[in-house]
Amino acid sequence: MFHRFANPTRFLRFAAVIQPWIAAITVALIGSGLYLGLFNSPADYQQGETVRIMYVHVPSAWMALFCYSAMAGACAIALIWKHPLAELSAKATAPIGAGFTFLALVTGSLWGKPMWGTWWVWDARLTSMLVLLFLYLGYMALNNAFDDPARGAKSSSILALVGFVNVPIIKFSVDWWNTLHQPASVVKMTGPAIHASMLTPLLLMGVGFTTYYLWVMLIRIRYEVTANKIRTLQRRQAATGESQA
Amino acid sequence: MTGLSEFLDMGGYGHFIWPSYAVVAVVMVGLLIISRRELGTALRDLDALDAPEAPEAEQ
Numbered sequence: 218m219f220h221r222f223a224n225p226t227r228f229l230r231f232a233a234v235i236q237p238w239i240a241a242i243t244v245a246l247i248g249s250g251l252y253l254g255l256f257n258s259p260a261d262y263q264q265g266e267t268v269r270i271m272y273v274h275v276p277s278a279w280m281a282l283f284c285y286s287a288m289a290g291a292c293a294i295a296l297i298w299k300h301p302l303a304e305l306s307a308k309a310t311a312p313i314g315a316g317f318t319f320l321a322l323v324t325g326s327l328w329g330k331p332m333w334g335t336w337w338v339w340d341a342r343l344t345s346m347l348v349l350l351f352l353y354l355g356y357m358a359l360n361n362a363f364d365d366p367a368r369g370a371k372s373s374s375i376l377a378l379v380g381f382v383n384v385p386i387i388k389f390s391v392d393w394w395n396t397l398h399q400p401a402s403v404v405k406m407t408g409p410a411i412h413a414s415m416l417t418p419l420l421l422m423g424v425g426f427t428t429y430y431l432w433v434m435l436i437r438i439r440y441e442v443t444a445n446k447i448r449t450l451q452r453r454q455a456a457t458g459e460s461q462a
Numbered sequence: 463m464t465g466l467s468e469f470l471d472m473g474g475y476g477h478f479i480w481p482s483y484a485v486v487a488v489v490m491v492g493l494l495i496i497s498r499r500e501l502g503t504a505l506r507d508l509d510a511l512d513a514p515e516a517p518e519a520e521q
Contacts, residue, residue, distance in 0.1 A: 266473040
């Protein structure tokens with residue numbers, strides 16, 4: 218059933234139908250997550266009120282990794298099967314992932330100052346997240362660096378795939394190197410180590426950020442498909458213009 | 463302290479917590495608005511290109 222949406226025109230029709238639903242779900246999830254996180258969850262017994270930064274920091278960091286994995290997967294599909302929509306969805310994902318990585322770094326810094334006493338430390342987790350931001354920016358720059366979009370897509374896809382090695386490094390950095398950043402407390406073998414009053418808003422925000430990603434990605438894919446149509450039309454009109462002249 | 467200023471103070475950490483939420487809001491809402499605007503401009507450009515000679519229907 219999935220390959221039916223591989224056709225860009227059919228995909229656009231499908232996207233136009235589900236987009237308002239995704240938008241509504243996103244607003245509801247983030248709205249209720251914000252309400253619970255800011256008004257209806259306790260302060261941490263060690264970190265006090267600063268724990269509320271977690272409700273935006275952790276989902277941003279999750280999405281930074283999720284978007285990169287989605288982008289690298291789409292790049293692999295684009296390289297192997299030359300799938301047009303895979304290439305466009307990778308291109309549509311990159312700025313969203315870069316945004317989330319930037320947010321994870323900035324909110325982490327704002328959390329680090331009061332809790333660790335420093336805005337930044339060259340800790341394994343923080344450094345590998347900074348590398349992730351540069352991978353996103355490098356992908357976007359390389360994608361636009363060629364006159365021929367196909368060459369740009371191919372080179373940047375290879376960069377994205379090579380850079381994927383950074384994703385497990387980020388994930389396990391807190392276990393491999395024992396530095397300032399704390400290890401995982403939600404996704405772990407023994408189950409979450411967070412009380413439900415904090416876990417609920419955190420998960421609402423996490424799912425809300427995911428549907429936000431889908432929402433903006435649909436808009437950006439529609440943009441990329443439209444931009445491709447414009448390029449094709451312009452080339453065709455230029456060609457007929459030349460033959461008439 | 464009143465309820466509101468106590469809430470905004472966040473146990474003395476308000477000036478770390480509120481900028482965190484603000485930067486997230488600015489980036490997420492900003493990216494959404496920019497993406498919608500880019501799509502809108504592209505759709506208008508496509509209409510303008512398509513209109514004068516109305517080439518064959520899209521497949």
